[in-house]
Amino acid sequence: xxxxxxATTPKESVMGEQDREREEFxxxxxxxxxxAADLAPLPRAVKDAALHAIADALVRSAPEIVKANEADxxxxxxxxxxxxxxxxxxxxxxxxxxxxxxxxxxxxxxDPVGETVRGNVLPNGLDLRQIRVPLGVVxxxxxxxxxxxxxxxxxxxxxxxxxxxxxxxxxxxxxxxxVNVMQGALEGTGVPxxxxxxxxxxxxxxxxxLMRARGLVDVLIPRGGASLINSVVEESTVPVIxxxxxxxxxxxxxxxxxDQALEILLNAxxxxxxxxxxxxxxxxxxxxxxxxxxxxLEALREAGVTVHGDERxxxxxxxxxxxxxxEDDYRAEYLSLDIAARVVDSLDEAVAHIRTYGSGxxxxxxxxxxxxxxxxxxxxxxxxxxxxxxxxxTDGEEFGYGAEIGISTQKLHARGPMxxxxxxxxxxxxxxxxxxxx
Amino acid sequence: xxxxxxATTPKESVMGEQDREREEFxxxxxxxxxxAADLAPLPRAVKDAALHAIADALVRSAPEIVKANEADxxxxxxxxxxxxxxxxxxxxxxxxxxxxxxxxxxxxxxDPVGETVRGNVLPNGLDLRQIRVPLGVVxxxxxxxxxxxxxxxxxxxxxxxxxxxxxxxxxxxxxxxxVNVMQGALEGTGVPxxxxxxxxxxxxxxxxxLMRARGLVDVLIPRGGASLINSVVEESTVPVIxxxxxxxxxxxxxxxxxDQALEILLNAxxxxxxxxxxxxxxxxxxxxxxxxxxxxLEALREAGVTVHGDERxxxxxxxxxxxxxxEDDYRAEYLSLDIAARVVDSLDEAVAHIRTYGSGxxxxxxxxxxxxxxxxxxxxxxxxxxxxxxxxxTDGEEFGYGAEIGISTQKLHARGPMxxxxxxxxxxxxxxxxxxxx
Numbered sequence: 028x029x030x031x032x033x034a035t036t037p038k039e040s041v042m043g044e045q046d047r048e049r050e051e052f053x054x055x056x057x058x059x060x061x062x063a064a065d066l067a068p069l070p071r072a073v074k075d076a077a078l079h080a081i082a083d084a085l086v087r088s089a090p091e092i093v094k095a096n097e098a099d100x101x102x103x104x105x106x107x108x109x110x111x112x113x114x115x116x117x118x119x120x121x122x123x124x125x126x127x128x129x130x131x132x133x134x135x136x137x138d139p140v141g142e143t144v145r146g147n148v149l150p151n152g153l154d155l156r157q158i159r160v161p162l163g164v165v166x167x168x169x170x171x172x173x174x175x176x177x178x179x180x181x182x183x184x185x186x187x188x189x190x191x192x193x194x195x196x197x198x199x200x201x202x203x204x205x206v207n208v209m210q211g212a213l214e215g216t217g218v219p220x221x222x223x224x225x226x227x228x229x230x231x232x233x234x235x236x237l238m239r240a241r242g243l244v245d246v247l248i249p250r251g252g253a254s255l256i257n258s259v260v261e262e263s264t265v266p267v268i269x270x271x272x273x274x275x276x277x278x279x280x281x282x283x284x285x286d287q288a289l290e291i292l293l294n295a296x297x298x299x300x301x302x303x304x305x306x307x308x309x310x311x312x313x314x315x316x317x318x319x320x321x322x323x324l325e326a327l328r329e330a331g332v333t334v335h336g337d338e339r340x341x342x343x344x345x346x347x348x349x350x351x352x353x354e355d356d357y358r359a360e361y362l363s364l365d366i367a368a369r370v371v372d373s374l375d376e377a378v379a380h381i382r383t384y385g386s387g388x389x390x391x392x393x394x395x396x397x398x399x400x401x402x403x404x405x406x407x408x409x410x411x412x413x414x415x416x417x418x419x420x421t422d423g424e425e426f427g428y429g430a431e432i433g434i435s436t437q438k439l440h441a442r443g444p445m446x447x448x449x450x451x452x453x454x455x456x457x458x459x460x461x462x463x464x465x
Numbered sequence: 466x467x468x469x470x471x472a473t474t475p476k477e478s479v480m481g482e483q484d485r486e487r488e489e490f491x492x493x494x495x496x497x498x499x500x501a502a503d504l505a506p507l508p509r510a511v512k513d514a515a516l517h518a519i520a521d522a523l524v525r526s527a528p529e530i531v532k533a534n535e536a537d538x539x540x541x542x543x544x545x546x547x548x549x550x551x552x553x554x555x556x557x558x559x560x561x562x563x564x565x566x567x568x569x570x571x572x573x574x575x576d577p578v579g580e581t582v583r584g585n586v587l588p589n590g591l592d593l594r595q596i597r598v599p600l601g602v603v604x605x606x607x608x609x610x611x612x613x614x615x616x617x618x619x620x621x622x623x624x625x626x627x628x629x630x631x632x633x634x635x636x637x638x639x640x641x642x643x644v645n646v647m648q649g650a651l652e653g654t655g656v657p658x659x660x661x662x663x664x665x666x667x668x669x670x671x672x673x674x675l676m677r678a679r680g681l682v683d684v685l686i687p688r689g690g691a692s693l694i695n696s697v698v699e700e701s702t703v704p705v706i707x708x709x710x711x712x713x714x715x716x717x718x719x720x721x722x723x724d725q726a727l728e729i730l731l732n733a734x735x736x737x738x739x740x741x742x743x744x745x746x747x748x749x750x751x752x753x754x755x756x757x758x759x760x761x762l763e764a765l766r767e768a769g770v771t772v773h774g775d776e777r778x779x780x781x782x783x784x785x786x787x788x789x790x791x792e793d794d795y796r797a798e799y800l801s802l803d804i805a806a807r808v809v810d811s812l813d814e815a816v817a818h819i820r821t822y823g824s825g826x827x828x829x830x831x832x833x834x835x836x837x838x839x840x841x842x843x844x845x846x847x848x849x850x851x852x853x854x855x856x857x858x859t860d861g862e863e864f865g866y867g868a869e870i871g872i873s874t875q876k877l878h879a880r881g882p883m884x885x886x887x888x889x890x891x892x893x894x895x896x897x898x899x900x901x902x903x
Contacts, residue, residue, distance in 0.1 A: 064844075067843075147865070149863070149865060150865075162876050260679070264699055266705070287898075290901055291901060294901035298902055400896075404894050405505075405506040406502075410893060411893040412893070412894050413895045413897070414894070414895070415896065415897045416591060416896070416897030417900060420900065425902070427588075437704065438683050438704075439706075439877060442890050442892065443891070452877070453880050454847070455850070455859070455880075455881045458852040458854070459853045459858075460725075462854040462855060462858065463854075464857040464863070
């Protein structure tokens with residue numbers, strides 16, 4: 028490492044800092060790489076015991092974790108962070124107990140590693156098996172909530188992967204203690220302590236090191252808003268799995284059961300507006316608008332939802348509370364009690380709207396028409412398509428996967444809720460008796 | 466489009482050319498995007514009939530294709546291209562007939578689209594199905610051989626994907642005619658003619674447009690040498706599937722059947738040295754070196770193979786033909802009658818060598834020891850691991866997949882030979898009766 032004397036100019040001094048950070052990152056990444064090789068072949072029992080050791084240590088170290096978290100929270104308060112964000116950042120002893128409980132739940136899930144995905148004997152007698160193996164080192168870039176630090180580490184460990192965690196700088200002290208506690212818990216379990224790693228530093232450059240660590244990091248999973256994900260996609264040479272941006276639409280078909288449509292729309296919009304599978308747009312077929320819209324606008328208003336409607340929606344706005352929709356509204360992932368609304372003349376027009384403005388997460392159709400449902404399912408190119416069900420069901424727990432590392436909105440590798448199998452790759456094992464090709 | 470008058474400076478003129486090329490690329494990509502939406506829901510029968518129409522048209526247009534190819538070949542000869550490369554570039558009527566036959570074979574393969582990957586009824590009564598859907602627009606960047614133009618287009622079409630083809634500029638006239646013939650054949654079949662597209666232009670910028678076409682192109686598959694693949698990985702914002710670089714090793718264990726090891730090594734090295742699953746390295750356990758190496762060196766010499774050996778290999782070189790190995794030899798994908806050779810003291814040392822120098826394609830162990838085989842399989846992190854079989858078996862046809870678009874050496878999405886299912890993504894279809902989340 029380069030050392031600088033008192034004569035160093037400020038610019039050189041910054042370079043020195045960056046070089047040091049990069050070298051420190053590379054040291055951590057190399058340790059992660061070596062740990063990945065040791066972790067990959069470990070049997071389930073060793074990994075599960077390690078997860079329980081982590082859960083125990085988290086509960087035991089709760090006071091220490093809370094103390095570090097209080098420092099983060101105080102810093103966030105000073106810098107004027109909203110109470111909503113403060114709440115996401117805060118760790119209390121009951122919250123830590125819940126995080127530990129989630130780790131035990133991950134331990135109870137089946138181990139995806141070693142599962143035979145395909146297998147048969149070839150005509151020449153070669154035994155061909157495709158089996159699940161860990162990805163290796165998984166980099167996770169996330170915002171705010173420090174519980175992700177533990178959730179992600181646990182899911183990675185269970186699937187035989189090393190986690191390289193890069194949380195929000197606002198939670199750096201919390202994350203540092205959480206990772207220290209987890210690393211300490213791993214000692215003596217057979218799982219290398221290096222299987223859980225925090226990317227050192229809080230600068231933007233430290234994210235960059237992770238994004239350029241091709242060959243050291245096998246995959247990057249950014250979890251957060253569209254701008255975070257776009258910047259990772261743009262800059263990363265490590266393969267990326269995009270997660271979490273959800274501009275979800277509910278389409279109320281001409282043949283909809285109107286009561287059902289109302290219930291689904293309200294649930295999709297209001298049950299938990301801040302999550303990616305909440306509805307952000309409602310598209311109403313002209314044939315049902317007269318019956319549906321007056322009731323829907325009233326119900327949304329009563330639920331505190333601001334509707335951003337096109338002209339044809341506003342024609343039904345007797346209360347005068349609907350705001351005029353812009354193109355930006357059609358594209359918006361509000362994550363709040365807002366919704367864009369539009370009347371369409373056909374199912375295909377609804378599909379075209381979704382193709383233009385959607386984020387490929389989840390779209391729902393409400394209809395009693397089987398052909399309409401079939402056509403919507405065939406034409407909508409999203410990770411999940413709901414027929415007569417709320418968009419809120421796109422979720423790893425709801426799908427029965429036990430836990431999820433995120434919801435992929437890309438088409439490669441994994442699409443939709445990502446459980447443990449989505450954190451694996453595969454390997455072909457071909458066994459012969461001296462087979463050669465002729 | 467901007468127009469330039471006679472006063473345009475040379476630099477502006479270049480900019481104008483680049484802008485035009487980019488606009489032309491975007492027009493083609495937009496057409497591809499629209500075609501992808503129309504192609505995705507088409508049933509198998511329509512796609513198969515279209516493939517047969519393509520095969521018929523190729524045979525019918527063989528003289529025209531050969532003529533265009535002759536122009537490419539003449540240009541290649543003028544620029545001093547090797548006869549080996551000329552052979553790869555050349556199309557004759559029999560070769561075109563073989564290409565058409567391969568298209569018919571693709572038509573006969575099962576359609577992956579619509580296959581249910583997972584499906585069950587959730588405790589709340591929701592019907593959950595994960596089904597295969599096309600990726601969308603698949604960009605393929607390849608070198609030399611114009612038969613890839615047709616192979617890749619056929620595999621993409623069968624799996625419901627639009628192919629955006631970017632072949633070698635040396636084959637541009639051949640590829641232009643091949644794509645024209647295919648597009649013409651699609652007319653009236655129900656498959657949009659735009660389902661097969663050639664990236665316009667032969668400049669390096671035209672490759673760049675493809676690599677930056679995020680949102681228009683869903684995945685890029687570079688097929689070619691390491692430098693092509695690295696540059697695509699480095700510059701692309703479109704997700705990439707790396708294929709084809711193979712620095713494959715054969716490890717001869719202490720417990721190897723020496724006759725079997727000899728046969729496998731010779732087959733892996735010499736049966737077709739120019740392909741990615743040919744062996745480039747042999748690692749010999751010290752315990753068997755004395756018995757194995759003298760015979761192996763002699764057999765390799767007789768087969769015309771140059772051995773690049775470490776000191777312990779050269780100790781057995783009675784003929785004095787072994788060249789001293791360097792680090793570069795351990796890393797080399799020779800694709801020729803050369804092989805790196807090294808004596809190791811243990812299976813783990815062989816694994817360490819592979820981890821350091823291998824490309825993650827295929828490694829083989831020759832051993833009669835079950836524990837040794839198990840350990841090698843567990844520790845080697847490659848797309849395929851062979852036990853007592855030649856590395857040459859890593860191949861879509863050999864694995865029974867009928868055809869392959871390439872052999873993935875990355876861990877995301879697909880690993881190993883990529884058949885039709887690897888050219889798909891999935892979509893969740895969730896059907897309820899007014900289900901909402903509580």
